[in-house]
Amino acid sequence: MFSKIKNYISKNTGILIRLDDIAENMNWDLMKKSELLFDKYNIKPVLGVIPNNKDNELLSYQKKKDFWDQVRKWKNKGWEIAMHGFTHVYDNNTKNQDYFGYGGGSEFFGHTLEVQTDKISSGLKKFNEENIKIRSFFAPNHTYDKNTFNALRNSGINEIIDGYGLMPYVENDIKFIPQLFYRLHLLPFGIQSTQIHLNYWKQKDFDNFEIFIEKHLEKIITYEQALKKINNNLIYKFINVLSEKILKIKRKSNF
Ligand SMILES: [Zn+2]
Numbered sequence: 001m002f003s004k005i006k007n008y009i010s011k012n013t014g015i016l017i018r019l020d021d022i023a024e025n026m027n028w029d030l031m032k033k034s035e036l037l038f039d040k041y042n043i044k045p046v047l048g049v050i051p052n053n054k055d056n057e058l059l060s061y062q063k064k065k066d067f068w069d070q071v072r073k074w075k076n077k078g079w080e081i082a083m084h085g086f087t088h089v090y091d092n093n094t095k096n097q098d099y100f101g102y103g104g105g106s107e108f109f110g111h112t113l114e115v116q117t118d119k120i121s122s123g124l125k126k127f128n129e130e131n132i133k134i135r136s137f138f139a140p141n142h143t144y145d146k147n148t149f150n151a152l153r154n155s156g157i158n159e160i161i162d163g164y165g166l167m168p169y170v171e172n173d174i175k176f177i178p179q180l181f182y183r184l185h186l187l188p189f190g191i192q193s194t195q196i197h198l199n200y201w202k203q204k205d206f207d208n209f210e211i212f213i214e215k216h217l218e219k220i221i222t223y224e225q226a227l228k229k230i231n232n233n234l235i236y237k238f239i240n241v242l243s244e245k246i247l248k249i250k251r252k253s254n255f
Contacts (some may be wrong), residue, residue, distance in 0.1 A: 002079075007058075012229065014221035015186050016177060016193040017045035017213075018138075018161055020084060023053035024067040025060070030198040030206055034235030037210060039077075044222045046193070048084030048138055048160060051126035055088040061199055067131045070242040071106060076133055079221035082136040082161060083127065086119040090141065098143040100163065101248050106143035116151035124155055136223070138162045138179070150175055159227070163238030165246060177226045178240075180247060184212045186219055191229045 002194045012177075019034070038045060049071060053059065064070060075081050090105025100108045108116050121139075127134050136159040137152055144162075152158065163176035168191055178210070179193040196209070213220065 007018060008036070008154045009189050012167065012191065013189050014215065014219050014225065014229070015192050016161070016221055016223060017043060017194045017196070018048065018082075018179065019045055019198065020048045020138075020195040021050065021088070021197055021199055022047045022084070022122075023058055023088070025051040025058055025063045025190075027198045028062050028064055028130040029203065030201055031057075034198065034209075035208060036075075037213060038079075041213060041217055041220075043213065043220055044078045044080065046080040046082050046136070046223050047071075047108050048082050049089045049159075050084050050086075051212065058088060058199065058248055068132075071130065071132055078222075081132055081134050081139060082125050083120075083134055083157070084138055085140040086123040088140050094143050094145075097145075099148070100142050100244070102251075104140040104141055104145070104202075105145070107140050108145045108148045109145045111147065113147045113150055113154075116147045117154050120155045120157070124157075126192055135159055136161055142179070146172070157229060161193050162239075164244035166192070166243065167236045167239075168226055169178045169232055169236060169240060170230060173242050175227065175230055178243075180243065186212075186216050191221070191226055193226070235255065 041176060058168040073082060085107045088107060090107055093104045094103055094106050094109045096103040108119065135157060137162045139148060139158050142162050153173060161176045161177045164177045165178040166189060168177045170177060173237060177193050179195055182195065184194060197254060
Protein backbone atom coordinates (compact mmCIF):
# COMPACT_ATOMS: atom_id res chain seq x y z
CA MET A 1 0.00 0.00 0.00
CA PHE A 2 2.68 2.45 1.10
CA SER A 3 4.82 1.73 -1.93
CA LYS A 4 1.78 2.23 -4.17
CA ILE A 5 1.21 5.69 -2.71
CA LYS A 6 4.90 6.50 -3.01
CA ASN A 7 4.83 5.40 -6.61
CA TYR A 8 1.72 7.49 -7.32
CA ILE A 9 3.30 10.58 -5.81
CA SER A 10 6.53 10.03 -7.67
CA LYS A 11 4.70 9.58 -11.00
CA ASN A 12 2.71 12.74 -10.45
CA THR A 13 5.43 15.10 -9.35
CA GLY A 14 7.25 17.16 -11.90
CA ILE A 15 8.28 20.57 -13.02
CA LEU A 16 8.26 22.03 -16.49
CA ILE A 17 10.86 24.71 -17.21
CA ARG A 18 9.12 27.74 -18.76
CA LEU A 19 11.18 30.73 -19.89
CA ASP A 20 9.28 33.97 -20.41
CA ASP A 21 9.89 36.99 -22.62
CA ILE A 22 11.91 35.30 -25.33
CA ALA A 23 12.30 37.93 -28.05
CA GLU A 24 14.82 39.49 -30.40
CA ASN A 25 15.86 41.82 -27.58
CA MET A 26 16.79 39.96 -24.42
CA ASN A 27 19.63 38.90 -22.15
CA TRP A 28 21.45 36.76 -24.72
CA ASP A 29 24.37 36.07 -22.44
CA LEU A 30 22.21 34.22 -19.91
CA MET A 31 20.16 32.62 -22.68
CA LYS A 32 23.32 31.07 -24.11
CA LYS A 33 24.32 29.80 -20.68
CA SER A 34 20.83 28.39 -20.15
CA GLU A 35 20.98 26.62 -23.50
CA LEU A 36 24.28 24.96 -22.59
CA LEU A 37 22.78 23.89 -19.26
CA PHE A 38 19.66 22.44 -20.94
CA ASP A 39 21.78 20.60 -23.51
CA LYS A 40 24.06 19.20 -20.82
CA TYR A 41 21.13 17.62 -18.99
CA ASN A 42 18.87 17.02 -22.01
CA ILE A 43 16.19 19.35 -20.70
CA LYS A 44 13.50 20.52 -23.08
CA PRO A 45 12.01 23.76 -21.81
CA VAL A 46 9.02 25.76 -22.99
CA LEU A 47 9.96 29.11 -24.47
CA GLY A 48 7.38 31.89 -24.38
CA VAL A 49 8.24 33.73 -27.59
CA ILE A 50 6.84 37.23 -28.19
CA PRO A 51 6.10 37.33 -31.93
CA ASN A 52 6.11 41.12 -32.32
CA ASN A 53 7.81 42.62 -29.27
CA LYS A 54 7.05 46.32 -28.82
CA ASP A 55 7.56 46.44 -25.04
CA ASN A 56 9.91 49.35 -24.38
CA GLU A 57 11.36 47.75 -21.26
CA LEU A 58 12.28 44.60 -23.16
CA LEU A 59 13.52 46.54 -26.19
CA SER A 60 16.33 47.96 -24.05
CA TYR A 61 18.14 44.58 -24.15
CA GLN A 62 20.62 43.38 -26.72
CA LYS A 63 19.10 42.58 -30.15
CA LYS A 64 19.79 39.38 -32.05
CA LYS A 65 19.59 39.69 -35.81
CA ASP A 66 18.98 36.04 -36.72
CA PHE A 67 16.41 35.58 -33.96
CA TRP A 68 13.94 33.44 -35.91
CA ASP A 69 16.72 31.11 -37.13
CA GLN A 70 17.55 30.65 -33.48
CA VAL A 71 13.92 29.88 -32.59
CA ARG A 72 13.81 27.24 -35.34
CA LYS A 73 17.01 25.69 -33.95
CA TRP A 74 15.44 25.46 -30.51
CA LYS A 75 12.27 23.99 -31.97
CA ASN A 76 14.37 21.38 -33.82
CA LYS A 77 15.94 20.38 -30.51
CA GLY A 78 12.46 19.41 -29.34
CA TRP A 79 11.94 22.49 -27.19
CA GLU A 80 8.35 23.68 -26.98
CA ILE A 81 7.72 27.07 -28.54
CA ALA A 82 4.71 28.86 -27.09
CA MET A 83 3.21 32.23 -28.00
CA HIS A 84 3.66 34.77 -25.22
CA GLY A 85 1.27 37.58 -26.13
CA PHE A 86 1.60 39.49 -29.39
CA THR A 87 3.42 42.79 -28.66
CA HIS A 88 3.77 42.37 -24.86
CA VAL A 89 2.51 45.93 -24.42
CA TYR A 90 -0.05 46.45 -21.65
CA ASP A 91 -2.85 48.74 -22.74
CA ASN A 92 -5.39 47.90 -20.06
CA ASN A 93 -5.54 47.47 -16.30
CA THR A 94 -7.55 44.53 -15.03
CA LYS A 95 -8.18 45.94 -11.53
CA ASN A 96 -8.14 42.34 -10.35
CA GLN A 97 -11.08 41.44 -12.59
CA ASP A 98 -8.98 39.16 -14.79
CA TYR A 99 -9.66 35.42 -14.93
CA PHE A 100 -6.93 34.41 -12.48
CA GLY A 101 -7.17 37.56 -10.37
CA TYR A 102 -3.56 38.66 -10.85
CA GLY A 103 -4.52 42.26 -11.50
CA GLY A 104 -2.35 44.91 -13.09
CA GLY A 105 -1.48 45.55 -16.71
CA SER A 106 -2.74 43.42 -19.54
CA GLU A 107 -2.32 43.10 -23.27
CA PHE A 108 -5.57 41.14 -23.66
CA PHE A 109 -8.02 41.63 -20.77
CA GLY A 110 -10.98 43.91 -21.44
CA HIS A 111 -10.64 43.98 -25.20
CA THR A 112 -13.44 42.82 -27.50
CA LEU A 113 -13.32 39.34 -28.93
CA GLU A 114 -12.58 40.89 -32.29
CA VAL A 115 -9.53 42.81 -31.01
CA GLN A 116 -8.22 39.82 -29.06
CA THR A 117 -8.73 37.47 -32.02
CA ASP A 118 -6.83 39.92 -34.16
CA LYS A 119 -3.88 39.98 -31.72
CA ILE A 120 -3.75 36.18 -31.50
CA SER A 121 -4.12 35.59 -35.24
CA SER A 122 -1.48 38.24 -36.01
CA GLY A 123 0.89 36.45 -33.64
CA LEU A 124 0.10 33.10 -35.21
CA LYS A 125 0.68 34.55 -38.68
CA LYS A 126 4.21 35.53 -37.66
CA PHE A 127 4.98 32.02 -36.38
CA ASN A 128 3.53 30.51 -39.58
CA GLU A 129 5.59 32.85 -41.76
CA GLU A 130 8.66 31.70 -39.86
CA ASN A 131 7.62 28.09 -40.36
CA ILE A 132 7.26 27.43 -36.64
CA LYS A 133 4.24 25.42 -35.57
CA ILE A 134 2.87 26.33 -32.17
CA ARG A 135 0.00 24.97 -30.09
CA SER A 136 0.29 26.75 -26.74
CA PHE A 137 0.02 30.24 -25.31
CA PHE A 138 0.48 32.23 -22.13
CA ALA A 139 -0.46 35.88 -21.72
CA PRO A 140 1.87 38.59 -20.44
CA ASN A 141 1.27 39.12 -16.71
CA HIS A 142 -1.04 36.04 -16.52
CA THR A 143 -4.02 38.23 -17.47
CA TYR A 144 -6.95 36.73 -19.40
CA ASP A 145 -10.68 37.11 -19.69
CA LYS A 146 -13.27 34.84 -21.34
CA ASN A 147 -12.69 36.58 -24.68
CA THR A 148 -9.01 35.60 -24.55
CA PHE A 149 -10.00 31.94 -24.30
CA ASN A 150 -12.54 32.34 -27.12
CA ALA A 151 -9.98 34.17 -29.27
CA LEU A 152 -7.44 31.40 -28.68
CA ARG A 153 -9.93 28.66 -29.51
CA ASN A 154 -11.02 30.57 -32.64
CA SER A 155 -7.37 30.50 -33.71
CA GLY A 156 -6.99 26.80 -32.97
CA ILE A 157 -4.97 27.16 -29.76
CA ASN A 158 -6.32 25.26 -26.79
CA GLU A 159 -3.34 24.90 -24.47
CA ILE A 160 -2.30 27.48 -21.86
CA ILE A 161 0.67 27.34 -19.49
CA ASP A 162 -0.85 29.21 -16.58
CA GLY A 163 -3.45 28.67 -13.90
CA TYR A 164 -3.84 27.31 -10.39
CA GLY A 165 -3.77 23.77 -9.11
CA LEU A 166 -1.54 20.78 -8.65
CA MET A 167 -2.32 18.97 -11.88
CA PRO A 168 -2.90 20.03 -15.46
CA TYR A 169 -6.65 20.28 -16.13
CA VAL A 170 -9.24 21.20 -18.75
CA GLU A 171 -11.54 24.20 -18.34
CA ASN A 172 -13.43 26.22 -20.98
CA ASP A 173 -12.29 23.53 -23.44
CA ILE A 174 -8.71 24.61 -22.84
CA LYS A 175 -5.90 22.54 -21.33
CA PHE A 176 -4.12 24.37 -18.51
CA ILE A 177 -0.71 23.53 -17.07
CA PRO A 178 -0.55 25.28 -13.69
CA GLN A 179 2.02 27.96 -12.97
CA LEU A 180 2.00 28.81 -9.29
CA PHE A 181 5.18 30.48 -8.10
CA TYR A 182 7.30 33.40 -9.10
CA ARG A 183 10.40 31.84 -7.54
CA LEU A 184 11.91 28.48 -8.46
CA HIS A 185 10.13 26.00 -6.27
CA LEU A 186 9.33 22.30 -6.54
CA LEU A 187 6.32 21.09 -4.56
CA PRO A 188 6.47 17.58 -3.05
CA PHE A 189 3.50 16.63 -5.21
CA GLY A 190 1.94 17.80 -8.47
CA ILE A 191 2.80 18.94 -11.97
CA GLN A 192 3.50 22.60 -12.54
CA SER A 193 5.55 25.06 -14.54
CA THR A 194 8.17 27.63 -13.62
CA GLN A 195 8.24 31.17 -14.91
CA ILE A 196 11.76 32.40 -15.55
CA HIS A 197 12.65 35.92 -16.61
CA LEU A 198 16.32 35.81 -17.65
CA ASN A 199 16.24 39.55 -18.33
CA TYR A 200 15.90 40.27 -14.62
CA TRP A 201 18.54 37.75 -13.58
CA LYS A 202 22.05 38.37 -12.36
CA GLN A 203 24.78 35.70 -12.56
CA LYS A 204 23.91 34.69 -8.98
CA ASP A 205 20.32 33.86 -10.03
CA PHE A 206 21.66 31.72 -12.84
CA ASP A 207 24.00 29.91 -10.43
CA ASN A 208 21.00 29.15 -8.21
CA PHE A 209 19.09 27.91 -11.24
CA GLU A 210 21.93 25.53 -12.07
CA ILE A 211 21.84 24.18 -8.52
CA PHE A 212 18.04 23.81 -8.74
CA ILE A 213 18.32 21.92 -12.05
CA GLU A 214 20.99 19.56 -10.74
CA LYS A 215 19.07 18.88 -7.54
CA HIS A 216 15.73 18.19 -9.23
CA LEU A 217 16.91 16.74 -12.52
CA GLU A 218 14.74 13.63 -12.21
CA LYS A 219 11.65 15.76 -11.70
CA ILE A 220 12.10 17.99 -14.72
CA ILE A 221 9.55 17.07 -17.37
CA THR A 222 8.82 17.96 -20.99
CA TYR A 223 5.74 19.79 -22.22
CA GLU A 224 4.45 16.55 -23.71
CA GLN A 225 4.78 14.78 -20.37
CA ALA A 226 2.92 17.62 -18.64
CA LEU A 227 0.03 17.35 -21.13
CA LYS A 228 -0.26 13.63 -20.42
CA LYS A 229 -0.92 14.40 -16.75
CA ILE A 230 -4.21 16.21 -17.38
CA ASN A 231 -6.53 15.16 -14.62
CA ASN A 232 -10.04 16.45 -14.11
CA ASN A 233 -10.87 14.38 -11.00
CA LEU A 234 -13.07 16.23 -8.53
CA ILE A 235 -10.43 16.10 -5.84
CA TYR A 236 -7.98 17.96 -8.10
CA LYS A 237 -10.66 20.50 -9.04
CA PHE A 238 -11.12 21.12 -5.33
CA ILE A 239 -7.34 21.51 -4.87
CA ASN A 240 -7.24 23.93 -7.83
CA VAL A 241 -9.83 26.17 -6.18
CA LEU A 242 -8.03 25.88 -2.85
CA SER A 243 -4.64 26.80 -4.34
CA GLU A 244 -6.27 29.74 -6.11
CA LYS A 245 -7.71 31.06 -2.86
CA ILE A 246 -4.45 30.61 -0.94
CA LEU A 247 -2.26 32.22 -3.61
CA LYS A 248 -4.64 35.17 -4.04
CA ILE A 249 -4.60 35.83 -0.30
CA LYS A 250 -0.81 35.42 -0.26
CA ARG A 251 -0.43 37.87 -3.15
CA LYS A 252 -2.71 40.46 -1.55
CA SER A 253 -0.98 40.31 1.81
CA ASN A 254 2.38 40.37 0.02
CA PHE A 255 4.27 38.01 2.29
ZN1 LIG B 1 6.20 38.44 -20.29
